[in-house]
Amino acid sequence: MTEANLQYIGSVTIDTALMEAADILPNEKVQIVNNNNGARFETYVIPGEKNSGTICLNGSAARQVQVGDQVIIISYAVLTDEAAHQYNPKVVFVDAKNQQTKILAEEVHGQKS
Template identity: 45%
Template sequence: MRRTIFKSKIHRATVTHADLHYEGSVTIDEDLMSAAGIWEYEAVHIWNITRGTRLQTYAVKGESGSGIICINGAAAHLNKPGDLVILATFAEMDEAEARAHTPKVVLVDAANRPVARDAVEVPGPARRVTA
């Protein structure tokens, strides 16, 4: 049996742009995509912390080092510049793959620069200690 397993996420990124008139997708800084193991055109879930909205789209590469998180197309109605979001991916795995898998969790600062590339999930209601 195959299972859908959490693969990676960019946690608490700040939306930098929202472009209603683009065809669709989310533009993500190429460095962040690489850190999280997200491929161009891969399905990406966007969970908006600020507004409570959730949607799925696909990733396109943004300029490396730019910190860009641009929500494109109709999704721009649900995500605005300044919103905090989680960008997450999932993968289909068999049991052996799933048991051996460790998700990539990338934490970012307010400018969407990685501050931790292999963070460990902290289950609620606990809180991550930040300096």
């Protein structure tokens, strides 16, 4: 988490490069999981400056995080049964500066970044 801006209407600002890597669209609903305090909440995405590493919670959600917290951002899809059987989630890993380090086309349970 690079920023928390309480004086904004709402949302999470995400580096556009990370949005593209994860196939997250502007205004898409996401769930945020804070690994530091266990908080889970939903908001929507607004694009941030490309390659900036920005992950900024805005509005009331900013009270759920501290700068430096490690978060997981989850997006969901509604799929037909057929599409769901063929779908592989993307897991985007980042370094300490929120720069992409790798992308997995599937989630391997128990694997750490």
